[in-house]
Amino acid sequence: MQNAFFEHETLAASRDALVAACNTLIEAAVRSGAPVLVARTEHLPDRSTWTTSMLDDDQGFIFRGSHQAEMVRGLQVQLFDIVTKTRDSAFFGTDLAERLRALGVDELMLAGVSAHNCVAHTGADAFAHDFRVSYVSDAIGHTNKEYAEAMLEILSAEYRQPIVDLADAVARLGRGRLSAEHEHEEATG
Numbered sequence: 473m474q475n476a477f478f479e480h481e482t483l484a485a486s487r488d489a490l491v492a493a494c495n496t497l498i499e500a501a502v503r504s505g506a507p508v509l510v511a512r513t514e515h516l517p518d519r520s521t522w523t524t525s526m527l528d529d530d531q532g533f534i535f536r537g538s539h540q541a542e543m544v545r546g547l548q549v550q551l552f553d554i555v556t557k558t559r560d561s562a563f564f565g566t567d568l569a570e571r572l573r574a575l576g577v578d579e580l581m582l583a584g585v586s587a588h589n590c591v592a593h594t595g596a597d598a599f600a601h602d603f604r605v606s607y608v609s610d611a612i613g614h615t616n617k618e619y620a621e622a623m624l625e626i627l628s629a630e631y632r633q634p635i636v637d638l639a640d641a642v643a644r645l646g647r648g649r650l651s652a653e654h655e656h657e658e659a660t661g
Contacts (some may be wrong), residue, residue, distance in 0.1 A: 473514060473547050474523060474535055474541035477585045480615045491546045491636050492582050494612035494621070498548055499640040507575045508552045511594065513563035515543050521558040560593035569601045581602040581641055583611035587620035599631040610638035 478484050484557060501508050514536045515521045522532050534540045543549055555568050562568050572580070572631055580603050582591050598605045607624055614620035627633050636644070 473544050473549075474540065475515075475542050475544055476627060477613075477639065478544055478559045479540075482615050483585060483613050487544060488546075489586070489593055490613045491544060493608070495546070496546050497581065497583055497611050497641055497645075498552075498578050500548035500645040501581075503530060504645040504648060506548075506645060506647050507577060509555055509568070509571065510543075510549045510552050511557055511568075511590070512541070512543070513558065513590070514556050515558060516554060523559065541547045552634065560590045561597040562590070563619060564593075569603075578608070581606045581608050581636075581645075583608045585613040585627045587612045588613040588623040589590070595627050595633055596631070599627075599633065605631070605633040605637045606641065606644075607633060608638055608641045609635050611641075 473490070478487050482491075490513060498508055511535050511617045515526070515532050515534050517532060517535050519527065519532065526532050541600075553568050553571070554573070555562050557564065557566050559565060572578075580595075580598055582595055582598075584591055591607065595607065605627075607628070608623075612620070612624075624635055628635050
């Protein structure tokens with residue numbers, strides 16, 4: 473949810489709705505006592521943090537301290553811990569798994585951009601780290617609807633990571649439950 477991503481016309485058109493949905497999700501998490509962590513991408517101009525595609529294209533972006541690296545206007549994340557990353561997954565090269573475990577977290581709700589890149593890679597790596605994941609569809613943006621739907625469908629089916637809407641996510645947070653599977657297991661004994 474940084475300015476650089478909303479330079480894409482598809483995301484720019486959905487920015488206000490995504491910010492509102494993310495803020496609603498954040499408010500519900502705070503009310504429920506669930507921790508909120510904010511992932512942000514930052515690169516250095518010296519090329520040391522660039523991906524292979526950035527190096528191939530000789531074009532970096534989201535440089536630390538730039539307007540591109542700032543969170544989009546209106547997103548209420550100023551009070552939360554930040555996980556700074558240089559790759560799509562918020563787990564890759566960061567201490568995110570350790571932070572989550574220290575907080576007693578075993579289930580995640582993912583929101584942000586872009587569905588088939590950062591969100592999907594973070595969800596797949598969460599699975600590899602043994603965290604349960606839900607994707608909050610109303611709070612996830614994309615630059616390619618077909619890719620986004622396919623990627624989230626695969627992750628949902630293969631990793632048992634449900635795709636939920638914002639109302640369901642807020643209700644689950646209110647009940648202290650994140651995953652539908654976990655709720656069903658507890659309800660049936």
